[in-house]
Amino acid sequence: MAEVSIGVAAKLTGIKVPTIRYYEQIGLLSGLKRTDSNRRLYGAADLDRLRFIKHARELGFELDAIRTLLDLQVDPEKPCSAIDAIAREHLADVDQRIASLQGLKRELRRMIESCSRGRIADCRIIEVLQDHNQCRDQRHLGARKERGIR
């Protein structure tokens, strides 16, 4: 049996059924077969593609980058510099995010540690949140958007 249903594909790849359908909808999968009763069929190549997507998502690549990575693979004779560039860019992004989260963490810890657990009126956490000037490390302004990593 070369081809499997979407439910089996989900079990084999670890991607949820609706997510697989979503990937198809946005064009990450194409040319899928269907049964006579219109059910999707996944062959070995489709499963490989799904596993590739899943692993890249786990490593934090955005679907758009993954789409590019998949497209680049159609011609294996070309140099892989474009792939390298995407990965490096992503690494730089991850680095940035770690740095800004660490800034945040320092500030949060300082804030929590200075709280004497009394009345809200005296709460240092509220005070700090009210007044940015109480932050020793003003850099947390530079915190950046994070998303898409499960």
Added chain:
Amino acid sequence: MAEVSIGVAAKLTGIKVPTIRYYEQIGLLSGLKRTDSNRRLYGAADLDRLRFIKHARELGFELDAIRTLLDLQVDPEKPCSAIDAIAREHLADVDQRIASLQGLKRELRRMIESCSRGRIADCRIIEVLQDHNQCRDQRHLGARKERGIR
């Protein structure tokens, strides 16, 4: 002049005009005055509230948590343990995210470093993405959702 327009409020707080309107829409601001011609007016207390929201967002608190923090402040005589708990929970969350991003970073670096920059057919980056078993650190499976931090 005790009250200012939304544009001035935006300049004073550093929050964009549509974002301020959005905060009002989701109920973070209430009881705002309006001019005869229906324009919003922001008093000192409103500006303070906006600054509180902004700073909490910069520190990565979600709007829902901020709503709770704002609600808790209406009774300053109560103990601040609930506030403390929200902050600690958030800190734990930030910690988790840092850890999983660091796992990702290790894996990405290893992947990039092993690429010999030849043909796509030989690209180690693609290979690693195709096969999770090539990851030394299997923990990147535990990567978690990140979002909402500018």
Added chain:
DNA sequence: GATACACCCTCTAGCGACTAGAGGATCAAG
């Protein structure tokens, strides 16, 4: 008084990467 232009209003839709649910068809087992 007309005009220009900045600012304001409401309402709707879009982003990314899914997730949830309605309402219905089909399949395999008992």
Added chain:
DNA sequence: CTTGATCCTCTAGTCGCTAGAGGGTGTATC
């Protein structure tokens, strides 16, 4: 022949905004 699992499509919701349409208002200048 019925039950229950699985499948289909379609729509809408999540979060925290952002962008745009289409219009009203406020102020300064001519």
